[in-house]
Amino acid sequence: MLLVSCGDRQTSAKKELLIYCGITMIKPMAEIAAIIEKEYDCKIYITKGGSGNLLKSLKANQLGDLYLPGSDSYIKTCVQEGLVTEAVHVGYNKAAMMTRKGNPRNIPAALESMLDPRYYVVMGNPESGSIGRETKKILVKRGIFDQAVENAKLLTTDSKDLVRVLRDNEADLVINWYATSTWPENRDAVTVLPIDEKYAHRNKLMLGLLKFSKHPEIAKAFMSYAALDKGREIFNKYGLYDVK
Structure with missing residues (x-):
């Protein structure tokens, strides 16, 4: 997990907020945080990592203001456990298979490709991040999860590393969040192989207010901005709203 600051620490007088955010x-x-910082004269720090690891961290620390995992299943867990008091819808995530740019191995756009021993397959770990959990859900529905795990050469932590293994020619095939393929730094590194709609659905992105927030009024302002038109435009810019 990494801590990202949307400003400097020159003053300790300002109110400080902590956000747990899936990679x-x-x-x-971060873009919305910069807007809220300016409007409310506060400092916002963002801890990023796999959604499952972030959930473990916020449970252990009992600190922070907002939590945005890569799937609403984590928010549902938080609501059930009393960790999140309210949540708003800010966008969508959808999984896709990805290969190196141009699909040099000519991998078929079928989930069964995850079982082919000719390909170096890397999968997300269901215990550490939302893409791992989503991958398991997709492959279980197709009835091939156990076989895919057996064929995978590596289980990795999160969406960032799933892009990295393709960029560094360390993998032939992964399942990752579609949004990562739209970013400028990744467009020339990956090719998307869509997954059939009956297996890969759009996942709601829900931003949750943590029960131990020290500044809930600012956190709620952040939530409101993210959930309305300007916030949705920002999420859509990064492939996280109008997901087909």
């Missing part, structure tokens, strides 16, 4: 959503959240 795929860090770009729009």
